[in-house]
Amino acid sequence: xxxxxxxxxxxxxxxxxxxxxxxxxxxxxxxxxxxxxxxxxxxxxxxxxxxxxxxxxxxxxxxxxxxxxxxxxxxxxxxxxxxxxxxxxxxxxxxxxxxxxxxxxxxxxxxxxxxxxxxxxxxxxxxxxxxxxxxxxxxxxxxxxxxxxxxxxxxxxxxxxxxxxxxxxxxxxxxxxxxxxxxxxxxxxxxxxxxxxxxxxxxxxxxxxxxxxxxxxxxxxxxxxxxxxxxxxxxxxxxxxxxxxxxxxxxxxxxxxxxxxxxxxxxxx
Amino acid sequence: xxxxxxxxxxxxxxxxxxxxxxxxxxxxxxxxxxxxxxxxxxxxxxxxxxxxxxxxxxxxxxxxxxxxxxxxxxxxxxxxxxxxxxxxxxxxxxxxxxxxxxxxxxxxxxxxxxxxxxxxxxxxxxxxxxxxxxxxxxxxxxxxxxxxxxxxxxxxxxxxxxxxxxxxxxxxxxxxxxxxxxxxxxxxxxxxxxxxxxxxxxxxxxxxxxxxxxxxxxxxxxxxxxxxxxxxxxxxxxxxxxxxxxxxx
Numbered sequence: 001x002x003x004x005x006x007x008x009x010x011x012x013x014x015x016x017x018x019x020x021x022x023x024x025x026x027x028x029x030x031x032x033x034x035x036x037x038x039x040x041x042x043x044x045x046x047x048x049x050x051x052x053x054x055x056x057x058x059x060x061x062x063x064x065x066x067x068x069x070x071x072x073x074x075x076x077x078x079x080x081x082x083x084x085x086x087x088x089x090x091x092x093x094x095x096x097x098x099x100x101x102x103x104x105x106x107x108x109x110x111x112x113x114x115x116x117x118x119x120x121x122x123x124x125x126x127x128x129x130x131x132x133x134x135x136x137x138x139x140x141x142x143x144x145x146x147x148x149x150x151x152x153x154x155x156x157x158x159x160x161x162x163x164x165x166x167x168x169x170x171x172x173x174x175x176x177x178x179x180x181x182x183x184x185x186x187x188x189x190x191x192x193x194x195x196x197x198x199x200x201x202x203x204x205x206x207x208x209x210x211x212x213x214x215x216x217x218x219x220x221x222x223x224x225x226x227x228x229x230x231x232x233x234x235x236x237x238x239x240x241x242x243x244x245x246x247x248x249x250x251x252x253x254x255x256x257x258x259x260x261x262x263x264x265x266x267x268x269x
Numbered sequence: 270x271x272x273x274x275x276x277x278x279x280x281x282x283x284x285x286x287x288x289x290x291x292x293x294x295x296x297x298x299x300x301x302x303x304x305x306x307x308x309x310x311x312x313x314x315x316x317x318x319x320x321x322x323x324x325x326x327x328x329x330x331x332x333x334x335x336x337x338x339x340x341x342x343x344x345x346x347x348x349x350x351x352x353x354x355x356x357x358x359x360x361x362x363x364x365x366x367x368x369x370x371x372x373x374x375x376x377x378x379x380x381x382x383x384x385x386x387x388x389x390x391x392x393x394x395x396x397x398x399x400x401x402x403x404x405x406x407x408x409x410x411x412x413x414x415x416x417x418x419x420x421x422x423x424x425x426x427x428x429x430x431x432x433x434x435x436x437x438x439x440x441x442x443x444x445x446x447x448x449x450x451x452x453x454x455x456x457x458x459x460x461x462x463x464x465x466x467x468x469x470x471x472x473x474x475x476x477x478x479x480x481x482x483x484x485x486x487x488x489x490x491x492x493x494x495x496x497x498x499x500x501x502x503x504x505x506x507x508x509x510x511x512x513x514x515x516x517x518x
Contacts, residue, residue: 036357158366161358164351165417168320169341169369216357216401 007241012128016247019130020233022138023194023203028226029145030187031204032211033180036218037160042079042181044201045094047188049075049101051197054122055108064122065134065189071101072185080181125196125248127237138190145183149222156180157218194233195248203229206255213259213266232258271333272297273342273424273455274319279328281314287326288314292480296425300455301447303470310477312459313348316429319457320345341370344423344454346414349434354403360413361398364389367420381420388416407435411443419450426450427457444469 007013034043053067075097082093109116121129149156159166159173167173188200195203211224236251243250272295279292289311296302306312317323319330320343332342344367368381389395392412402410411434418426431443447456448469458470467473473483 032357038353154362154365157358157362158369161353161356161363161366162347162351164322164347165345165366166369168322168343168345170321171369212357216403217359217399218357218362221357 004238013241015130015132015135016127016237017234018135019127019138019194020230020237022135022142023127023191024207024230024233025142025226026138026145026187027191027200027203028207028229029149029222030184031208031229032218032221032225033156033160034184034204035208035212036221039184040201040205041091041094042076043184043188043204045079045098046072046076046181046185047192047197047200048098050185050189050192051122052101052104052108054119054197055105055112058116058119059108059112064118065137065192068122068189068192069186072189073182075101076181076185077178080178121196122192123196123198124246125192125194125199125251127194127233127247127251128241130193134190134193141186141190145187148179148183152176153219195251199248199252202252202255203233206252206259207232210255210259210262213262228258229255273300273333275331275333276319277328277331279318279330280326281311281318281323282326283323285326288478289476290479292328294474294480294482296455296457298424298455299451300457301451301469301471302455302457303467303473304457304459304476305461305473306476308461311480312461312476313429315476315480316345316427316457316459319343319427341421342424343370344418344421344426345370346411346418346426346428346431348429349407349410352402352410352414356402358402359398360394360400360402360405360409361385361389363402363413364398364416364420367417370421370423384420385416388419392416408442410434415443415446423454425455425457427459429459430461431458432460 008017034040050068050072053069053071054064055067056071057064057067079090079093079097082088082096083090086093088096109119118129120126155166155171155176159171159176163173188204191200191203194200207225207227207229208221210228211221215221215224232255233251236254237247239245239254240247240250274294274296276292276294279289280287281289281292288309292315304312304315314323318325321341365381365385368376368385371381386395386398389398392415394409394412394416397405397409402413405413411431414434415431418428426447428447435443447458450456475481475483
């Protein structure tokens with residue numbers, strides 16, 4: 001117990017704790033939307049496309065998260081555009097942006113002279129190395145998400161549930177869809193440092209699946225998902241620290257463990 | 270008396286391919302119009318145009334001036350296959366979402382809440398208002414979506430194949446309810462089964478590429494043949510039976 005308290009006196013751990021809170025809130029809320037709306041695959045595409053931006057940032061020499069934001073938002077809007085305007089099948093346009101981003105990232109990193117440090121932390125995440133400025137951005141994103149979802153809760157819910165009905169009622173469905181997909185892109189990118197590109201999708205879907213075991217009400221789903229995300233992230237963080245294993249992977253493993261145990265519990269009781 | 274909706278020379282379609290041509294139709298107060306026709310004949314396309322979801326290729330749809338002040342004077346019940354049963358939403362919220370059709374500016378949130386609860390009581394689904402829609406039976410689901418359609422006090426109620434929610438045994442219940450509602454609003458009912466609806470509707474429109482209007486609810490085989498409007502005909506009799514068309518030889 002003492003070692004736990006001691007842990008909180010370390011600056012790196014305080015930062016990691018805050019990152020866990022911010023990641024849980026943003027992924028809990030945005031993830032619930034993604035799952036309810038069945039756009040998990042789009043989110044996967046956006047996530048992987050962001051790797052191109054990270055590669056470009058390494059090559060040219062600027063903040064990798066900036067590159068990731070540009071590519072993620074570009075992919076998010078690009079997928080929508082390809083599907084709606086250019087009439088490419090949605091799953092195909094997702095696959096195109098997914099692999100285009102990854103391919104560009106690999107090429108850029110290959111062209112980058114010398115060794116690329118931190119590359120692994122973008123792919124697999126490392127919550128213990130989150131910086132203060134990244135925390136600040138995560139904080140701003142959380143404020144944005146919470147404001148947006150509490151101000152427009154019912155509009156978001158009703159559009160997600162029945163887009164056609166909302167359109168018939170004259171709601172700005174396209175605008176809200178574009179706004180939300182941009183929020184998804186930002187959420188993905190700013191949480192990359194926590195669990196990495198490869199694993200971020202699980203933070204957006206597993207806590208939601210766990211929460212879905214207990215509620216089918218969208219509002220409760222938002223809250224419970226965030227809670228389960230926090231439970232998994234924070235216990236994963238402790239386990240990875242004490243066992244000295246990679247944090248991102250441990251967090252995901254913990255999330256899945258919680259889901260598995262509660263699913264079994266629901267089955268038997 | 271002016272028509273609630275006046276459809277003039279309307280041609281509808283997707284990507285330059287007209288699905289429905291030169292439609293002229295007027296819907297008046299207390300009308301009960303059955304829209305029948307084969308799949309792909311343009312029934313749903315016509316509904317979508319009335320809801321403002323697709324832009325006409327030519328022609329126009331005009332709402333009567335006095336009801337034009339309402340954001341959309343239409344209540345709409347979609348086909349059951351259109352609904353995502355796994356979506357995490359409660360009965361209460363689905364019904365309340367009908368408020369989107371209202372002019373929000375003039376209606377307070379408390380008023381919407383009151384109207385929602387009132388309708389839930391009226392339709393006998395108040396006790397299941399916290400249930401997820403995925404846990405409902407077909408009949409309950411049908412009532413939930415009827416509630417949603419009625420929430421905005423529409424002047425015109427549009428139902429797209431409402432009988433697909435439930436099996437035939439429960440159909441009568443809905444049609445009796447619609448009969449009562451018809452005293453307050455015009456109803457447009459889409460179905461591919463003319464027999465069941467013909468005893469309730471007042472007029473019939475047969476849609477198959479074109480729209481053929483019948484000022485009464487009796488439709489004969491000859492009419493169907495001449496309009497090339499192949500539909501299932503079910504008549505009422507001692508025992509449930511389906512009458513098939515005579516063979517040519």
